[in-house]
Amino acid sequence: MKKIITGILLLFFAIQFQAQTTLEKYTTAVDTKLQNIDKSSITSNILLDRVISVSSIVEFNQGVRQDTTSFTHFKQVWYELNRAFYTKNTS
Structure with missing residues (x-):
């Protein structure tokens, strides 16, 4: 049972990492x-x-x-707006 839970958690983190990488690649491609x-x-x-x-x-x-x-929709919009800034605030 421990192996199954560990496998599921590893799979979840791998998918999460892949999704994050895809988002960064998209933003980089658009910026280019x-x-x-x-x-x-x-x-x-x-x-x-x-x-x-x-x-x-x-x-x-x-x-x-x-x-x-x-609230969930608001958080998603906030996240997208934060990532949509093409100049980063330094303050």
């Missing part, structure tokens, strides 16, 4: 393609196309989705 684009007109320093959207934040409250959210 957008490196010559002038981003000076973007005042928020957030480019949502840099991340894979799980939360569907673009469609939120646009008639496609309901206008209320849950």
